[in-house]
Amino acid sequence: MRCRERLLAAAVTLAACVPAQAQGPTYGLGRTPSAEDIRAADTAVAPDGTGLPPGRGTARDGAGVYAQKCAACHGPNGTGTALHRGLIPLGNAKPVKIQGSLVPYATTVWDFINRAMPWTKPGSLVADEVYAVTAYVLYLNDIVKDTDVLDATSLSKVQMPHRDDFIPAQPGWKPGTRRQFGNYPKRQ
Amino acid sequence: MGSHPRSDRRRFLTSGGALAGFVMGATRPGRSQTAAPYEPQGLLAYGQPSRFANLVRRTTGRPTTITDTALMTPLQELDGIITPSGLHYLMDHVNGIPDIDPRQHRLLLHGMVDRPLTFTMEELKRFPSVSRIHFLECNANSRPLRGPNRESVQLVHGRTSCSEWTGVLLSVLLAECGVQQQASWIVAEGSDSNRYTMSIPLGKALDDALVAYAQNGEPVRPHQGYPLRLVVPGWEAIRAVKWLRRVHVVDQPYMAWHESGNNADTRPDGKGLWFRFELGPKSVITRPSGGQHLPGPGFCEITGLAWSGGGIVRRVDVSTDGGRTYREAELQQPVLPHAHTRFRFPWRWNGEEAVLQSRCTDQRGEVQPTIEEAAKILNATIDYFYQADHFNGIQPWKIARDGSVTNALP
Numbered sequence: 001m002r003c004r005e006r007l008l009a010a011a012v013t014l015a016a017c018v019p020a021q022a023q024g025p026t027y028g029l030g031r032t033p034s035a036e037d038i039r040a041a042d043t044a045v046a047p048d049g050t051g052l053p054p055g056r057g058t059a060r061d062g063a064g065v066y067a068q069k070c071a072a073c074h075g076p077n078g079t080g081t082a083l084h085r086g087l088i089p090l091g092n093a094k095p096v097k098i099q100g101s102l103v104p105y106a107t108t109v110w111d112f113i114n115r116a117m118p119w120t121k122p123g124s125l126v127a128d129e130v131y132a133v134t135a136y137v138l139y140l141n142d143i144v145k146d147t148d149v150l151d152a153t154s155l156s157k158v159q160m161p162h163r164d165d166f167i168p169a170q171p172g173w174k175p176g177t178r179r180q181f182g183n184y185p186k187r188q
Numbered sequence: 189m190g191s192h193p194r195s196d197r198r199r200f201l202t203s204g205g206a207l208a209g210f211v212m213g214a215t216r217p218g219r220s221q222t223a224a225p226y227e228p229q230g231l232l233a234y235g236q237p238s239r240f241a242n243l244v245r246r247t248t249g250r251p252t253t254i255t256d257t258a259l260m261t262p263l264q265e266l267d268g269i270i271t272p273s274g275l276h277y278l279m280d281h282v283n284g285i286p287d288i289d290p291r292q293h294r295l296l297l298h299g300m301v302d303r304p305l306t307f308t309m310e311e312l313k314r315f316p317s318v319s320r321i322h323f324l325e326c327n328a329n330s331r332p333l334r335g336p337n338r339e340s341v342q343l344v345h346g347r348t349s350c351s352e353w354t355g356v357l358l359s360v361l362l363a364e365c366g367v368q369q370q371a372s373w374i375v376a377e378g379s380d381s382n383r384y385t386m387s388i389p390l391g392k393a394l395d396d397a398l399v400a401y402a403q404n405g406e407p408v409r410p411h412q413g414y415p416l417r418l419v420v421p422g423w424e425a426i427r428a429v430k431w432l433r434r435v436h437v438v439d440q441p442y443m444a445w446h447e448s449g450n451n452a453d454t455r456p457d458g459k460g461l462w463f464r465f466e467l468g469p470k471s472v473i474t475r476p477s478g479g480q481h482l483p484g485p486g487f488c489e490i491t492g493l494a495w496s497g498g499g500i501v502r503r504v505d506v507s508t509d510g511g512r513t514y515r516e517a518e519l520q521q522p523v524l525p526h527a528h529t530r531f532r533f534p535w536r537w538n539g540e541e542a543v544l545q546s547r548c549t550d551q552r553g554e555v556q557p558t559i560e561e562a563a564k565i566l567n568a569t570i571d572y573f574y575q576a577d578h579f580n581g582i583q584p585w586k587i588a589r590d591g592s593v594t595n596a597l598p
Contacts, residue, residue: 025364029314030305037306038298041434044375044385047443091449102460103449112445116382119283166452166460169441172372173389175396179466179498181565183557 045111049156052107056151057132059139065129066136069118078140087137101141104166106150106158110134131155241265243275246346248337258326260346263474263493269321269520269528271349273404278411279326279347279425281446282380286431290407290415293379295361295399299437302366309415312401315356320398321527323350323495324425325467327451327577332559334574338595341477345583348495350528353419355400358393358435367394371437375444376418379433385444386427388420390437392465396421396526399432421526422497423465424578426451453576456568467497468580469556471504471531471548482591485539490517493528496550501529503549508535510543510584510596511558517546525551537587543596545584558582559597570598 045051067076073084080086090109091102103109114130116122125133131150138144144158178184227233237243242265249257259278261271290309298304329347337343358374367390374393378384388397398419400408408414413430420427426446441447441463453461471494476482490508494501500523505514520530531546548556559581563570573579584596 025303025366027315027360027364029311030307030364033296033298033304033306038296038304041296042298042436043383044377044436044442044444046438046440048440091452101449102452102454103445104460104462105443105448108443108445108448111385111442115385116445119381122283122381122383162460165458166462169387169463173391173465175391177466178552179468179554180461180464182468182498182552182554183561183565184552184554 043115045107045114047105047107047156049107049152052110052152052155053127054152055127055131056149057128057130057135058149059132059135059144059146061128062132062134062136062139065125065133069125070133073119078137088141090137090141101143101161104160104163106134106138106143106155106160109137110150110155113137243272245275245277246340246342248333248343258328258347260342261349262342263346263348263472264341264477264480266474267530269350269493269522269530270404271351271528273351273406273409273412276324276349276351276403276409276412277326277347279328280380280411280430281384282382284381285410286380287410288379288415288431293415293433295416295433295435297361297365297435297437299374300368300371300439301362301437302368303364305361305365307361309401312356312399312416315360317354317356318398319352319354319402320396320419320421321350321352321522321524322398322419322421323348323526323528324419324428325470325495327424327426327464327467330470330472330579330581330583331577332574332579332581332597338597339478341472341474341479341583344478344595345472348493348528350493350495351403352405353398353400353417354402354405355398355416355419358397358399358418359395361399361435362394362437365437367437370439372439373437373441375434375436375438375442376427376429376432377434377436378413378429378431380431384429384431384446385442386429386447387438387441387444387463388423388427389465392420392423393435422467422499424451424467427465451577453578456566456572464578465497467495468578469496469498469501469548469550469554470494470580471501471546471556472583473506473544473546473585476544476587476593477585478593478595480593482537482587482593484591485537487534487536490533490535490544490546492531492546494519494531494546494548495526495528496548496554497526498550498552498554499525500551501548502551502553504529504531505547505549506531506533506535507545507547508542511545511582514547539589541589542587543584544587545582545596547582556580556582 078087089101135150245259261277295307326347400417400419416432418429418432473492494504504517506517507514517531517533523529559570562581586596
């Protein structure tokens with residue numbers, strides 16, 4: 001099974017002219033990280049919820065965290081301060097043609113708060129706090145109710161406004177792919 | 189922010205100098221015959237441009253507590269195609285520039301691979317390396333401006349710079365790990381306070397992405413990602429993750445903060461666009477350009493830069509009559525893929541009003557549009573581009589009879 005996969009991969013590789021994919025190592029440099037090292041580094045969360053840790057929280061739980069750890073910069077009501085942007089709406093795609101949050105997945109909000117906030121002490125929140133304060137930020141944006149429970153299964157199901165207003169990413173980029181909205185001469 | 193670009197280096201030199209003094213002091217006793225080894229100090233240890241050269245990055249932004257203010261390259265002062273590292277443009281979302289000890293730094297590759305691996309800097313440098321000249325450009329570069337800042341090629345177009353990057357191709361490292369068949373994206377992560385994150389299609393990662401440890405012959409500068417930066421040639425530079433520490437091989441884009449809501453464009457029809465990736469063909473005349481002054485009629489070479497995310501610049505045409513007629517400019521060698529290309533055009537100014545502009549065509553045949561043509565493609569008004577990113581329109585500069593040069597965009 002594994003062998004067949006490799007053969008297939010090798011065939012695909014040859015077809016795509018990519019060198020040495022799915023073969024043994026050529027140079028033998030580097031070390032194998034321990035499972036623990038990988039777990040510690042691997043904090044990113046995907047739109048389908050892959051990577052979310054256990055934990056839970058509601059906007060009600062998050063109000064206190066917000067007042068204590070976020071309000072100083074983002075304002076007591078999330079509308080921002082002299083130095084820092086507000087959290088309503090989320091994101092700032094340009095030009096602002098769409099009213100409301102422009103972040104397409106709730107996991108994106110969770111992941112950013114988890115990795116980068118609070119600004120001066122990133123990584124200091126425990127999972128329950130991240131779920132709760134994410135719920136609070138979404139609540140400020142009228143996206144969830146104050147009692148909605150966010151956890152590893154419900155977070156990716158939150159329907160963000162405008163999710164379907166975005167043109168999906170193109171995974172199949174290959175060398176030579178034509179640029180979207182390019183100015184190519186008519187006849188070619 | 190707003191600090192003088194040279195102050196960092198000076199601070200470094202001061203501490204380096206102190207260290208050198210200490211070492212010399214320690215070795216002197218009892219060696220009266222042999223002179224102490226000469227240790228050059230200050231500007232002799234690491235040189236600086238003349239104080240008469242006007243080499244400073246500038247900004248249109250205000251100081252904030254974060255470095256989200258763009259510092260722009262003085263394109264009008266530079267020649268050739270290489271941007272000196274100390275003048276490379278800056279645009280970050282980090283809380284302070286990381287101060288990374290390369291002996292502690294590790295690069296982790298994992299996810300959908302047969303063999304996850306971590307590399308020290310020493311191990312990375314043992315791989316076969318390549319040096320490649322590539323531009324980086326911010327997706328907000330060249331956004332048309334209103335007000336006095338528009339009279340400067342630096343402030344409108346200075347969010348692009350070009351360097352010789354040296355490092356290991358990401359494809360080499362990924363092959364070492366054995367990418368599995370179901371993988372289709374990588375997620376690259378920096379070691380800054382934000383752990384800045386970007387998703388890149390596997391096709392690009394395997395094509396020409398470079399894990400760079402050197403820039404213009406010296407280690408990548410701290411502001412540019414020391415000790416490791418991911419260079420993604422020809423693509424919007426938000427993908428060029430600085431302080432690279434992790435490459436996660438996955439099967440979907442992760443929609444990280446700075447690639448979804450924060451760096452999306454909204455099309456005129458209201459549709460949002462993530463992942464613009466490749467930058468369009470672009471060129472701009474850097475001399476004469478906005479804010480400069482021609483002392484009088486006579487010969488004056490027109491010169492500027494052209495580049496394209498589509499690969500090699502095939503030709504640049506220059507017009508001196510606002511686009512009514514164009515003639516082909518000379519491309520100065522080297523002309524390289526995903527690199528700034530220097531063009532030159534001989535011109536004799538007759539003292540009459542003139543509008544100078546350049547037009548780039550890349551190897552795919554894509555042509556740099558005028559702002560009116562660009563608006564037509566997107567079915568927008570030209571005002572759209574004053575707010576949107578990814579504008580690659582033609583830049584006209586108007587020469588008045590008194591020799592002053594101003595921005596002639598509407």
